Amino acid sequence: MTALASTTGVRRAARPKRRSARISLTPLVDVVFILVIFFMLASTFTRTNSVELITPKSGGAGAVSADSLLLVTLLGDERFDIQGSALDADGLKARLADAGDRRVVVKTADGTDLQDVVFFLDLSARLGLKNIAFAADPSHGTGQGD
Amino acid sequence: MQRMSYGYRKHRRKQDGEDHILPLINIVFLLLSFFLIAGQIEMRSPVPVSEPTSVSESDDNTRLPTVQIDKDGQFLIDGEVIDPAAPDRLHAALSTEEALRVHADAAASAAAVLGVLQHLRAAGWESVTLVTVRPST
Numbered sequence: 001m002t003a004l005a006s007t008t009g010v011r012r013a014a015r016p017k018r019r020s021a022r023i024s025l026t027p028l029v030d031v032v033f034i035l036v037i038f039f040m041l042a043s044t045f046t047r048t049n050s051v052e053l054i055t056p057k058s059g060g061a062g063a064v065s066a067d068s069l070l071l072v073t074l075l076g077d078e079r080f081d082i083q084g085s086a087l088d089a090d091g092l093k094a095r096l097a098d099a100g101d102r103r104v105v106v107k108t109a110d111g112t113d114l115q116d117v118v119f120f121l122d123l124s125a126r127l128g129l130k131n132i133a134f135a136a137d138p139s140h141g142t143g144q145g146d
Numbered sequence: 147m148q149r150m151s152y153g154y155r156k157h158r159r160k161q162d163g164e165d166h167i168l169p170l171i172n173i174v175f176l177l178l179s180f181f182l183i184a185g186q187i188e189m190r191s192p193v194p195v196s197e198p199t200s201v202s203e204s205d206d207n208t209r210l211p212t213v214q215i216d217k218d219g220q221f222l223i224d225g226e227v228i229d230p231a232a233p234d235r236l237h238a239a240l241s242t243e244e245a246l247r248v249h250a251d252a253a254a255s256a257a258a259v260l261g262v263l264q265h266l267r268a269a270g271w272e273s274v275t276l277v278t279v280r281p282s283t
Contacts, residue, residue: 048206048279089233134260
């Protein structure tokens with residue numbers, strides 16, 4: 001009798017333990033799938049970088065001698081003009097390389113887009129030029145930059 | 147010996163339903179961790195902007211307040227067209243103390259972008275960061 005009671009007692013104790021150990025995985029999989037779909041839709045993989053720009057200072061820079069300036073006009077599509085001579089990217093690189101300490105002033109022709117400006121900034125950054133200014137268009141606001 | 151192996155097989159068949167799911171869960175967890183680590187969650191920009199390509203390697207701080215210039219040269223804050231010549235509108239939307247991030251389209255005209263930068267200077271921002279992407283090659 002006592003032996004029988006003890007064996008049934010063991011059986012009863014063992015049964016609920018086995019049941020609670022078997023957690024169904026299906027809800028877990030559902031949640032994980034939802035998380036996967038969320039991260040797939042919400043995340044972007046394009047890495048962006050940045051270029052630091054100093055905004056144009058308002059007011060003129062005072063008198064500067066023409067010798068200390070190198071005027072570059074961006075014509076768009078990787079074409080440039082320095083003092084009347086049309087240049088491509090390689091020609092511009094050669095001219096900017098001997099610019100020395102001269103301040104580079106950049107004008108943008110009509111039809112020049114931002115990509116042309118960034119291309120020029122990249123090129124001059126590669127040559128180590130620091131002293132670059134964009135000629136401001138007086139029709140935009142009061143700040144006539146340098 | 148034979149009995150033991152039979153017993154093992156029987157045990158497997160009992161749990162078959164969930165044993166099949168385990169490799170699936172492994173793969174799904176792998177995908178989950180891939181998207182968590184490789185992707186970055188970002189606000190969708192209200193207007194489509196294709197950034198200019200640049201070899202610049204400076205990091206882009208996407209947490210900075212951002213203004214946009216679309217391909218027609220329009221100036222937008224939070225997807226709303228704003229006249230950059232009105233400094234009070236700018237100050238209402240953004241604080242001057244913080245750096246500003248300019249998210250401009252590569253096809254926007256240079257004159258329009260430079261004009262916006264002049265207005266930003268007049269409104270108190272001395273420097274801005276321009277968002278670029280690395281060339282894909």
